[in-house]
């Protein structure tokens with residue numbers, strides 16, 4: 314996540330988005346079919362997660378990754394940027410310090426999900442934060458080089474309303490198509506700008522992975538590892554990147570995935 318990109322849709326970031334209570338009353342969300350982790354990522358297949366910023370893997374699919382804790386060897390994580398544009402002009406977080414900090418936070422968070430980091434395959438592309446779209450072709454190539462037919466690739470939704478997230482979604486879609494992999498897209502910022510019956514969301518492709526109490530708690534604990542994103546910056550007065558209402562929406566007891574998976 315990062316608020317430094319302009320929203321590409323009509324709702325500006327920085328204002329309070331759609332409240333959790335509205336989502337809880339969503340009829341469209343209630344109709345979304347539930348799938349199990351084995352239906353979503355069948356045993357014996359590999360999952361490639363492509364995260365624009367070093368917290369999106371947790372915000373988008375921390376529960377899903379916790380559900381795959383015993384299958385760490387089947388997970389390949391691609392961190393697209395180092396997230397070093399989250400605090401522009403900050404004296405507290407100069408770019409080099411922020412870059413190092415966010416890597417540490419990211420590793421700590423993945424460990425808190427229960428994934429064995431020694432078995433996990435992790436690739437850092439270090440593309441420039443907030444400018445991923447300028448490198449979209451190279452990104453698609455890098456993802457494609459990782460994919461094999463039959464793999465599952467999970468990316469931020471290509472219409473998520475954030476430039477980096479959308480570029481990652483498009484690049485993953487292109488790579489998945491090239492390699493015969495299955496694409497799964499996950500909304501992050503859409504929870505903020507979309508409304509509960511929003512026809513812009515691809516409800517017909519949506520499925521829900523319901524999280525156990527333990528998986529949800531692990532996700533919550535993993536988010537807490539991203540300390541640079543959770544506090545006001547005293548040097549600039551900027552509010553936390555991840556505020557309370559954003560976190561509430563992302564800690565619902567399920568994760569929404571846009572896929573073409575048929576629940577059994």
Ligand SMILES: [Zn+2]
Pocket residue numbers: 314315365366369478
């Ligand atoms: Zn992000």
